[in-house]
Amino acid sequence: MKVTIITGASSGIGEAFAKRLAGENHNLLLIARSETKLKTICEELKQLYKIEAQYIAIDLSQPGADEQVFKETQKRNLQVNWLINNAGIGSAGDFVKLDLQSEFNLIQLNIATLVGLTQRYLKIMREDNGGTIINVGSVASFTPTPFQATYAASKAFVRSFTEAIIAENLPYKIRFLLVCPGLTESKFFENGSMSEQDKQTLSHGFKFQTPEDVVNEAMVGLHKGKTKVISGFRNRLLVAALYFFPNAMIVKMGAKGFRPNFQPIE
Numbered sequence: 001m002k003v004t005i006i007t008g009a010s011s012g013i014g015e016a017f018a019k020r021l022a023g024e025n026h027n028l029l030l031i032a033r034s035e036t037k038l039k040t041i042c043e044e045l046k047q048l049y050k051i052e053a054q055y056i057a058i059d060l061s062q063p064g065a066d067e068q069v070f071k072e073t074q075k076r077n078l079q080v081n082w083l084i085n086n087a088g089i090g091s092a093g094d095f096v097k098l099d100l101q102s103e104f105n106l107i108q109l110n111i112a113t114l115v116g117l118t119q120r121y122l123k124i125m126r127e128d129n130g131g132t133i134i135n136v137g138s139v140a141s142f143t144p145t146p147f148q149a150t151y152a153a154s155k156a157f158v159r160s161f162t163e164a165i166i167a168e169n170l171p172y173k174i175r176f177l178l179v180c181p182g183l184t185e186s187k188f189f190e191n192g193s194m195s196e197q198d199k200q201t202l203s204h205g206f207k208f209q210t211p212e213d214v215v216n217e218a219m220v221g222l223h224k225g226k227t228k229v230i231s232g233f234r235n236r237l238l239v240a241a242l243y244f245f246p247n248a249m250i251v252k253m254g255a256k257g258f259r260p261n262f263q264p265i266e
């Protein structure tokens with residue numbers, strides 16, 4: 001059976017992708033840690049759309065998780081022709097004070113697992129001469145981000161890696177899309193230990209997108225043959241503006257904005 005893998009499908013953007021693609025008749029394999037949520041989403045989508053939906057509850061921040069997922073799909077005899085690498089976690093704060101193990105877990109999840117899953121399923125898609133891979137990056141990938149140093153660097157990796165892989169695979173009939181969301185209403189902030197005040201500092205009072213907005217723009221872009229979508233007009237403007245200012249200036253301004261939250265004068 002052909003399936004679409006969505007990592008991080010238990011909430012936010014991943015869940016929105018699951019709902020959208022179920023509505024477009026995809027059979028789904030949803031992946032995240034929260035088994036109860038995955039089970040509920042699968043049951044709902046199976047009933048609503050008459051598709052097949054199954055899940056794997058696994059911690060993708062553990063080394064070897066990509067291999068475990070791959071082996072499980074082989075065991076279940078699933079043909080993965082869409083892969084959506086969406087699972088990701090943020091972290092915010094004065095780098096020196098952050099829990100180092102959590103930073104390593106972030107790198108493993110946002111980077112290593114994405115690389116592992118991409119290589120394993122891309123190999124098969126190349127043999128089949130078809131498939132779709134969507135990697136979820138971030139607008140944070142376009143500039144170093146003080147006080148979110150590891151997170152923004154992990155997303156810069158995702159962007160650079162995805163753009164390179166897209167070019168390598170031009171001779172093959174495989175569709176790729178890099179989706180770069182900006183601020184999106186989800187559990188991302190609480191899961192990344194960001195306070196309401198940090199959210200305010202990041203948003204400058206602007207409205208957040210919904211996960212459904214992001215997925216809608218991604219799907220429109222994919223169907224138009226785009227390989228990169230920065231979701232939201234304000235985010236596209238922001239990224240365009242970055243090209244007009246020296247990087248060092250942008251980074252210093254970013255640090256200044258967040259310093260009161262993370263390095264308050266004692």
Ligand SMILES: NC(=O)c1ccc[n+]([C@@H]2O[C@H](COP(=O)([O-])OP(=O)(O)OC[C@H]3O[C@@H](n4cnc5c(N)ncnc54)[C@H](OP(=O)(O)O)[C@@H]3O)[C@@H](O)[C@H]2O)c1
Pocket residue numbers: 007008009010011012013014031032033034035058059060061062086087088089090109136137138139180181182183184185186187188189191211
């Ligand atoms: N929200 C934003 O403002 C924003 C902006 C730019 C980019 N993004 C990116 O968008 C993607 C989705 O984020 P979101 O906003 O939808 O946040 P979210 O609601 O927190 O969703 C994150 C998903 O990843 C899963 N996940 C987290 N850690 C995991 C782990 N160790 N193993 C397996 N699954 C794990 C979570 O499920 P479990 O907790 O059940 O494991 C959840 O399903 C991320 O890559 C994020 O970096 C978000």
